[in-house]
Amino acid sequence: MTDASGRSLPYYPKLDGLRAVAACLVLVEHFTYNEMVRGFAPGLIGVKSFFVLSGFLITSILLKERGTAPAGVLATRFYLRRALRLAPAYYAAILLTALLALAAMRQEWPWHAFYLSNVQIALQERWTGAGHFWTLATEEQFYLFWFPLVALAPRRWLLPVIAGCVILAPIYRAIMAIEGTTFAIVLLPGNIDSLAAGALLAVSMSGRAAGLAFMERVAGSRALLWGSLVAVVMTTGSFGDVVGWTGGSGVLRWVFLPVLVNVTALCAVRSAIAADGRFDILAHPALVHVGRISYGLYVWHYFVPQFCYTYIPGFQALDVGAWAILRTVIWLGLTVLIAEVSWRVIERPFLALKRRTPRAGRPVPARVEAAVPR
Template sequence: MATDAGTEVAAGDGGWAYRPQLDGLRALAVVAVAWSHWERPYQYGLPFGAGVHLFYVLSGFLITGILLRLRELDDKRTALKAFYIHRALRILPAFYAALLLAWLVDSATADEILKWHATFLTNVFIFSRAEWPGALSHFWSLAVEEQFYLVWPWLIVFAPRHLLAALVAFAILAAPLWRLSLASAGYSESLQGVLTLGSLDSLGVGALLAVTRCRPNLLLCALAPRLALWIAELLGAALPPWLVVTKPLFQAAVFGWLVLRASDGFTGLAGRLLASRPVVYLGKISYGIYLIHGLSGDILTAIFIAFGVTWPPSEPWRFVVICGSTIGFAALSWHVMERPINDLKRRYPYRAAAARDGSPRLSPAGIGP
């Protein structure tokens, strides 16, 4: 998952504007991811697992947008220091709280696996062992994000401006080529994207949108081939590896269209849905939902055992209990821990400075991750 990267985008006056529809997209993404991790009969052949790539496109777009503004500041290294402090405050407390909770309810049974999770190397563990470590398997995408943040900010902030678009395009193209090399070596499709290089096209498409602000309708050209590939898979067609590895790229382009449109503001029913209070709220607590959704069943089982309660015998009611508890745990995490800690980032503002053209710019304090 792409962690919460803030939903403010650059405004015309040099400040920052909140875009609630981007939180709405986060809600859709986290619901899709959680759904994909439930039993297969409930998925009906739909590619809900692609929700993680919507998170990636969102993160690439928002984070790169922030980094592009940091380029305008005089003291870039101090600004980057603030950037990393913001990321740590947003990501680490809830992440390690979830990891501790998993250990307490025995969702992560081996200390060795916990070490991989704690150091954001879950994706490396999965790739090297060709196995998925249970209820915390979805932490692989958090590992991808953190590894991405180790390098990407330095490239965007310090690379020559005329090379930015080419740099991002190279990152986008490197991902399917990497996946193709792994496919040729016999790696399964599920393993081809778990390392950071294999997910760079989704992150990179978001970044490219921030750098170029291309026309949204151009991105919809990718919808037809993505739908064709999905239908072919539903029909059981055997696709060649060179075609399979393009699926994440096509869907990233479609998600890019969604992100750009939501950033500008959908109108009509779609806009009202994405900006509705319940959907926006789910987007705000989406990081907690992402962290906890694989653990909710184990947590509830431990609670039920402690109080002598049994699970509802009906499968639909179990589903309702799991959904409700996941949202409840995430809301508790947001209000008690995440939001108060996230507010601390105001103590570490990006330094205000004049742009190179001499025009005043507002310090992006309090925005971003």
């Protein structure tokens, strides 16, 4: 892994393993038409885990990038490298689904093309044919204000903003849940605490906030990891159904469950980068590879069932009884195949272009460094 300036950052294979686990949880949510399974909120857990990991990595990159070049160069380098990683497969999916007349893409493409999928869902209060794009829209919106905050703004602003995000997002979700407008939770304010949680770990590990040194130790606690994981399971709707308690399930799902997932994911990220042999299974080559193609898995998987029902005659027959197992296997196989092709043909060639972006080969001149707010 490299930072936005082209300098090497440590590569942790187990983080790719974590990506694989998160991606698989999302696939379980969308490919398993079983209310009991979905009641354990695998999709929410997977998405929030992605957000925590993203917040950690992006903030780590920006902290290393800070002060290495003038603001314009930093911004160009950061956003260009993000575009090279995310845009090719994303816009290829928009184009292909529009050509195939899937997901109402011919009518709704502007929402997705301008990364406003979450805004569309919130305004129209419905899941769209490309509803999973809401997370990618949230990420892009996060990048817009996180770069100037971490790379350019006075350093004293960072921790208060992170703390505000961690505190205010659950309050926002609670208000939306109480008012019955849970679709608005897909907006950035409803997810910023997950991204900020990852950022908090990045700051604590950067050595730039002495008061946060304890955070790294706490996040590395096995007791906290397993305790929060148990709490996540106990907070899901299906667990409530099993034990015969359903009171307050809406508040639990939308307010407390994401917070518990944030804690679990934070501990998982810290454990994955620890050199103590924990969770070495995450470094298994198969999991690492799935993590490497996880972006493609996420981008393309939502359209696979739509394609099958639209273009494979009689596919609906697989919805009945044990045939549903075959249906899920077909969806999974096609998704992996498409993601693999996407990685090799679309994503990896564009990633290679990152090497051509400007690099900060040596420290920025003192006059530039002095201009960066502290």
